[in-house]
Amino acid sequence: DFGGGRSRQIQLPLTPEYIGYTDAGLMSGFFHADKPAIEAIDESTFKYHVDFDALTISESTGALCVSRPTNPTGNVISDNEMERLNRLALDKGIPLIIDGAYGTPFPHLIFSDARPIWNENIILCLSLSKFGLPAARTGIIIAREEIIRAVSSMNAILNLATGSFGSLLAIDLIKSKDILRMSHQIVRPFYESKAERAGHYLLNKLQGLPVKLHKIEGAMFLWLWLKGCPIPNYVLYERIKQKGVLIVSGHHFFPGIDQPETWRHTQECIRITYSQDQDVVFKGLTIIASEIHKAYQE
Numbered sequence: 028d029f030g031g032g033r034s035r036q037i038q039l040p041l042t043p044e045y046i047g048y049t050d051a052g053l054m055s056g057f058f059h060a061d062k063p064a065i066e067a068i069d070e071s072t073f074k075y076h077v078d079f080d081a082l083t084i085s086e087s088t089g090a091l092c093v094s095r096p097t098n099p100t101g102n103v104i105s106d107n108e109m110e111r112l113n114r115l116a117l118d119k120g121i122p123l124i125i126d127g128a129y130g131t132p133f134p135h136l137i138f139s140d141a142r143p144i145w146n147e148n149i150i151l152c153l154s155l156s157k158f159g160l161p162a163a164r165t166g167i168i169i170a171r172e173e174i175i176r177a178v179s180s181m182n183a184i185l186n187l188a189t190g191s192f193g194s195l196l197a198i199d200l201i202k203s204k205d206i207l208r209m210s211h212q213i214v215r216p217f218y219e220s221k222a223e224r225a226g227h228y229l230l231n232k233l234q235g236l237p238v239k240l241h242k243i244e245g246a247m248f249l250w251l252w253l254k255g256c257p258i259p260n261y262v263l264y265e266r267i268k269q270k271g272v273l274i275v276s277g278h279h280f281f282p283g284i285d286q287p288e289t290w291r292h293t294q295e296c297i298r299i300t301y302s303q304d305q306d307v308v309f310k311g312l313t314i315i316a317s318e319i320h321k322a323y324q325e
Contacts, residue, residue: 043280274315
């Protein structure tokens with residue numbers, strides 16, 4: 028709220044985006060999102076980019092927000108794209124919020140080159156959850172002091188007893204720089220190997236179909252685009268669930284898009300996790316691929 032009954036929106040320069048943003052606002056229309064540019068890398072792989080030619084920041088924009096890497100797609104916004112977004116935010120006098128729950132400098136679930144970026148106009152959000160401490164529920168914000176004070180005051184009201192276990196662990200890990208060593212040498216290689224095996228296995232099972240997998244760049248998910256599939260993703264989700272496997276229908280991941288039902292892409296994508304044991308993942312991928320083949324036969 029900017030006074031006088033005026034309010035502004037959080038603008039997402041790139042979708043799909045995190046499902047949790049959908050209910051994060053205090054009012055309807057809290058988010059406004061822009062459609063991506065889609066790069067066809069090869070016959071079976073694609074990647075989202077910020078469409079700067081179509082990106083317009085209006086007077087109603089109060090902040091830009093991106094996640095890096097992105098849940099659900101694993102997309103990593105490039106260093107060049109981050110610099111351009113940073114300049115746009117500075118020119119407009121609005122903050123740039125970076126959701127780095129999976130990102131750099133830790134837990135560094137990024138499988139491509141990505142440089143950390145920060146200045147006093149950036150609000151960088153980090154987490155210990157993807158570092159292997161989900162139950163600690165510890166979030167970290169790097170921002171100007173007045174922003175930190177405001178968030179701390181809000182947190183003191185919303186949480187009567189804020190947990191300190193994660194904070195105490197993080198202090199020692201950060202001081203010793205073990206958090207960086209563990210992120211780069213243990214966490215990233217573990218998930219990168221699992222992602223590559225799962226992605227290769229899934230595409231092999233889907234040969235002959237006009238499907239594309241988002242380039243695997245980070246996070247814990249595979250994002251599959253079922254081009255021209257005769258049934259929408261939420262129907263496919265129900266069918267796969269009946270087989271004992273859970274995916275997430277991609278139509279949930281487009282917060283802030285005006286009339287998403289008119290953009291067929293929102294109904295053609297699904298999110299699949301690969302973070303469980305390899306045998307379990309491969310068994311699930313086999314069932315998912317079988318149901319996708321059946322869907323295209325319709």
